[in-house]
Amino acid sequence: MYSLAILLSLAAAASxxxxxxxxxxxxxxxxxxSVDSPNTNLAVNPLYNLPKASWWMQADRGCxxxxxxxxxxxELPAGKSFMTELAxxxxxxxxxxxxxxxxxxxxxxxxxxxxxGPGNPPGCLMDGxxxxxxxxxxxxxxxxxxxxxxxxxxxxxxKVAMDNLVVFSVRYYSPFFRKTWYDVPADLPAxxxxxxxxxxxxxxxxxxxxxMYMQNHRCKVTGSTSTRKLGKPKAPVWCRDNPxxxxxxxxxxxxxNQAEGNNVSPPNGKTPTYNQRMGFMDGAQDDIFV
Numbered sequence: 107m108y109s110l111a112i113l114l115s116l117a118a119a120a121s122x123x124x125x126x127x128x129x130x131x132x133x134x135x136x137x138x139x140s141v142d143s144p145n146t147n148l149a150v151n152p153l154y155n156l157p158k159a160s161w162w163m164q165a166d167r168g169c170x171x172x173x174x175x176x177x178x179x180x181e182l183p184a185g186k187s188f189m190t191e192l193a194x195x196x197x198x199x200x201x202x203x204x205x206x207x208x209x210x211x212x213x214x215x216x217x218x219x220x221x222x223g224p225g226n227p228p229g230c231l232m233d234g235x236x237x238x239x240x241x242x243x244x245x246x247x248x249x250x251x252x253x254x255x256x257x258x259x260x261x262x263x264x265k266v267a268m269d270n271l272v273v274f275s276v277r278y279y280s281p282f283f284r285k286t287w288y289d290v291p292a293d294l295p296a297x298x299x300x301x302x303x304x305x306x307x308x309x310x311x312x313x314x315x316x317x318m319y320m321q322n323h324r325c326k327v328t329g330s331t332s333t334r335k336l337g338k339p340k341a342p343v344w345c346r347d348n349p350x351x352x353x354x355x356x357x358x359x360x361x362x363n364q365a366e367g368n369n370v371s372p373p374n375g376k377t378p379t380y381n382q383r384m385g386f387m388d389g390a391q392d393d394i395f396v
Contacts, residue, residue, distance in 0.1 A: 123241045124212060124281045125149040125321055126190040126253075126306040127199040130180030132322035134201065137168035139175070144202035147195040150241070152317035158367030163263065163305075163322050170263070173324060179301060180323045182257075184330035185292030190306070192253070192281040194241045199284070212284055213238060222246040223313075230313035242281060243310030251311035252380035252388075253280045255288055256359045257325065259336070261300035268369065271305065272339045272356045276380050278388040281308065289390040293332040301326055307359050311377045316363050334395045341369040342384040344376065352385030356394035360384065 125147075127134075133149040135141055149169060153161040163170035182188055191199040191208075198207050198214035207214045215238060223229040223245045231239030231246075244250045255275045258266040275288040304325035309318045337356040345352035360370045360378050372378045380386050 123147075123150040123152050124192055124194055124308065124319070126286075126323075127193055127196055127201050128180055128190045128323075129178050130174050130304075130323045130325055132174065132324075133164065133167070133169035133172045134174060134196065135172070137172045139172050143196070145195065145197045149196075149321055150194055152315065152319055154315055154317035154363060155365050157365050158361075161318075161320065161361070161364050161367065163266075164320065169322060173322075178324065180304060180325040182290045182294065182304070182325055182327045184290055184294050184327055184332065186329070187287045187289050189285055189287050191284050192286050193284055208284065210283055210285070212242065212281065220246065232313065240314060243313045244282070245313065247279050247282045249311060250279050250282050251309055251377065252276060252278045252386070253286070254307040254359070254380040254386065256305045256307060257294070257327075257336075258303045259295075259297060260303060261298045263303055263322075266303045268358050268361075269338055271303070271359060272336050272391075272394050273307070273359060273380075273386065274391050274394060276386045276388055276391065278381050290327070291390040291392050291394065293334045293392070293395055294327050294330060295332045295334055295336075296330045297326050305359060307380065309360060309362055309377060309379055311379050316377065318360070318362050318364075320359065336394050337396045339394075342378070342386065343370070344372045344378065344383060345385050346383040349385075354385075354393060357385065357391075 135143040136146040136148045160166040193212045196202045223231045228245040256271045256273045258271045304323040306321040339356040339358040342357045370378045
């Protein structure tokens with residue numbers, strides 16, 4: 107059995123950015139589903155300046171070809187909330203080592219609030235005393251970009267596309283803590299018998315490379331009796347200073363700063379984030395239905 111010191115050194119050597127770690131995720135065992143990889147961080151690597159064939163579903167690292175085990179899903183309870191673990195390495199989640207390396211934070215370290223970068227107003231977290239927090243791309247919890255989940259009712263991942271992948275839940279002020287809860291619309295209908303496709307999404311707001319994240323999951327909606335249908339999503343637009351310009355109804359995930367396939371164009375020097383800047387409200391997106 108590994109000692110705690112060895113486990114910590116292994117995980118520390120593999121820390122990078124952030125992913126959502128939970129049942130149903132692709133690349134839980136790196137890009138080889140046949141082996142157990144408790145210290146993997148392949149899923150956390152960001153997407154930047156890539157052709158669409160590479161950034162879509164993390165194809166650049168083979169995660170689109172590394173599905174979860176048969177019968178394993180991320181469960182989305184209709185009208186309730188689900189928790190996922192946002193961390194920079196599987197080692198710092200309950201999916202590895204029986205959770206021995208978990209804390210309240212994304213990197214397995216112990217710290218107290220408030221956690222802010224140095225100065226006033228604060229600089230980036232990574233510029234602080236121990237240099238940690240760079241993977242969060244933020245100055246404090248108040249300046250985090252927000253994360254989101256999108257769903258497609260296509261069971262065949264080859265048929266998932268921007269026009270059938272709908273953002274259904276947004277969490278402001280994330281990623282920051284490891285345990286993060288997302289709200290599910292009460293009217294979200296059940297998936298086909300096989301499953302649905304879900305993606306965890308994030309565009310960081312500064313403090314590093316201006317990249318984005320799209321992480322694959324096999325998911326199922328539970329406890330739903332709804333027969334409502336999702337509308338066709340539209341690309342969101344920058345509307346921070348003029349809410350009347352916000353796109354109403356179902357919205358697409360945001361593709362930004364890629365070599366091709368971008369669907370949002372914020373003002374120069376601005377970052378499109380999953381919050382009010384782009385017309386996303388915090389919590390369940392209840393306006394996504396026909």
